[in-house]
Amino acid sequence: MAYQALYRVWRSQRFDDVVGQKAITQTLKNAIVQKKTSHAYLFTGPRGTGKTSAAKIFAKAINCKHSVDGEPCNECETCLAITEGRLNDVIEIDAASNNGVEEIRDIRDKAKYAPTQADYKVYIIDEVHMLSTGAFNALLKTLEEPPQNVIFILATTEPHKIPLTIISRTQRFDFKRIGTQDIVEHMAYILKEIGVSYEEQALYVIGRAAEGGMRDALSILDQTISFSDEKVMLADAMQVTGSLTYEMMDQYIGYCVAGNVEEALETLESILSSGKEARRFLEDILLYCRDLLMYQQAPKLLTEKVGHLTENFKELSEKTDAEKIYQLIQILSDTQNDIRFTNNANIYLEVATVKLAKTVRKPVTALETSGASPVDSGELTVLRQQMELLQKELAEIRKNGVSSKEAEPVKQAPRVAASRNALRMPTERVYQVLNEATKEHLLNVKNVWDDLLQMMSVTQRAMLRASEPVAAGPNGLVVAFDYEIVCGRAMDDNDMQLAVHNNLSRLANYAPNLVCITRESWPKLRQSFISQGKETGEGKTVELEAISSEDEEISLLPEEQQNNSNQVVDEAVAIFGTELVEVIND
Incomplete structure (x- = not known):
């Protein structure tokens, strides 16, 4: 027989053979023993962590006549047939090459027939995220109400590409990376x-x-x-x-920590000329620096993960400050991001090596060598003098007995003023929306607002719960937030604004751009907009209901309030006359 790769020969055949997934395998074994198996499972996780192997073991265990504690015997005809892939009732499908609607419809039609050789018909669909939208829709009804004695096991490395309607109809198991x-x-x-x-x-x-x-x-x-x-x-x-030996990394990082730029560059050149790949080199050095830090904090834990550690590594870890290691990791991480889109990775490595060797050990000396001018030290002296004056004034205030209540308004007033001026309202964008605002658009948004909140993430929903749509037009939506800090975060949150845009498009076929303001600023902006229209004589006809969700008192302008009050007075005069009557209560 031809040679088989180790991963094929030593593929797990029992749940206990699956490495590093104890919680998942125990759950599946208990479900089989207690006869509480589900009709559909979703196995997710990185490549090579045992998803497909666990699916085949599950198919054997649930059909094995001699199963013990949820484990297959691997000796009966059913187990051997499943292991060899010749049992008709256990069907493995590669969704990457069978991702169309017709293939899924074929599965759906064949699933209606009872199993012929085993107790359960098991469909194992690998890389299920590759199915098309139409194929997922075709699979929905079958997953929700499958025929009796049919089990679906979906496996994928990218669960975020699977529709939520599919995930909600399955029991999900997340396979973790193996230690x-x-x-x-x-x-x-x-x-x-x-x-x-x-x-x-x-x-x-x-x-x-x-x-x-x-x-x-x-x-x-x-x-x-x-x-x-x-x-x-x-x-x-x-x-x-293509990894580096610990001796190579000891030497390279040792020169960098000591500040020997020339020696560090020579070591780098020697490593790269021996055939080491730049990206792999960066990964190894990053892990090495991580190990230096871990050895300082938890040496036993690192020994279990890495095994043997060199004496030079231990000595380097002991004499290098943690702050220095943080700086090394940050430089290496930045370099790793830089070389992703370049064909000259060696240049970035050489620059990074110079930075690593030039990085000083203590943050205090870093300030001194970062190019600070003599003016900085003079400013520091002035600050110290000011601190001394403030301390003297504080001592005098305490002696004079000034209460904290008297001092409090003086401290709070600037803070309030600063906070009010901190957030700038997008007045022009608000005016653009109000120019086109209609009552129909606003009502349309309000009708689906609660549904929209349920479609947002937890963080986004928390922000939008403290808000209300107050004006809407064909291209824009003005939302007033109760709190200024929440409004500021919403302005900067592009993901949240995009989510509102997309979800409103699904719910109401309406995709406006979001304009965020504070509830406190809304009446002023609205009044300013209408007043501006009257002054310029543009004759803007804007319905009050289309640009306001406030109470009637707030939505009325001063002139409108005066007109209404005059009407009430006229009606009262017509009924009671103009004579003044003084009413004296007993």
């Missing part, structure tokens, strides 16, 4: 079973390069075994993964 220690232990077990010698540190290098995926780890291990002639050695694992 480095669990990966190392599983690889060690496999190597002992196949009789291959290894160095433990090599397994840690492979485990970290796998980034939480067991399939990736076994693929790299397979590659390393082939490269090293049936042995897994540290040097070979470093060569295959």
Whole structure:
């Protein structure tokens, strides 16, 4: 038989074999034992974490006649047929290549027929997020009310692409990234079973390069075994993964911390010339700096994750300040973002190396070497003198017995004035909306406002609950917020404004641009707009109901109030006459 890759040979066949997903496997086993299985499951998580393997194990366990504690026996004809992929009642579908409506309709039609060889017909749809919108809609009704003895298991690495209507009809299990220690232990077990010698540190290098995926780890291990002639050695694992040895990183970071720019650049050149890839180099150095910080705070925890640590690493961690390590990580992180869109990554690495070596150890000295002029020290002296004067004045106030109540208004008045002037209202944008405002648009928004709130995220909903739509036109919507601080955040929150725009389009076929103001400023803006129209003689005809949601007292302008009051007076004179009568209560 042809050679099979390790990840295929050692694919999990029992729930207990699935590495690093104890909570999920235990839940599924209990559901099978208690006969409380659902009709649809959604397995999500990063690649290589056991989603499809768990789905096949579940299909075997629920159909196995000799199941013990929810585990399949893997010896009966049903289990063997499912393992070999020849049981007609367990259907695996790749949604990436079968993502059309016709394929899903075919599944829906065939699902109506009872299973022929097993107790349950199980559909495993891998990469389900690749289905088209029409295919998801075709699947909805079947997921909601599936035929008896039919189970759907959907697996995906990108759950955010799946419609909420699908997710709500399934039991969701989130597979997490597998820890480095669990990966190392599983690889060690496999190597002992196949009789291959290894160095433990090599397994840690492979485990970290796998980034939480067991399939990736076994693929790299397979590659390393082939490269090293049936042995897994540290040097070979470093060569295959493109990782840096701890000695290389000790030397490079050591020169950077010591401020030896020339030595650090020479070390970088040596590393890159040996074939190390720039992006991989940055990842390794970032992890190394993270390890330096972790070793200062939790040395035992780091030893469990990494394994062997060099003496130079321990010495470097002990003598390097945490603040210095923060600065190193920040520079490396910025460089990692910079090289994503460039073909000259080495240039950015050289610049980053100079920055790392020039970064001083203490924040205080950083201020002194950051180009501060002599004026800064003079300003500092002036501030100190002012502080001394303030302290003297405060002592005199205490001696004179000035109460805190008398001093309070003096302190609060500037704050109130500052807060009122802090937020600037978008007057021109409000006027543009009011120019086109109609009562129909405002009522349309108010009718769906509660539904709109339910479609927003928790944070966005909290902001909009303290607001109210007060004017609406074909292209804009004015929303008044109860609190100035909430209004300011809403102005800066582009995601929230876009969400309002999109969700109103779905609910009311109306997609306005959001204009945020405070409730306190709304009457003034409205009155100013109408007054401006009268002064310019433009004859703007704007319905009061279309641009106001306030009480009638607020919505009336002073002139309108005067006209109404004159009408009331005229009616009273007509009824009671003009003579004044004084009423004296007993």
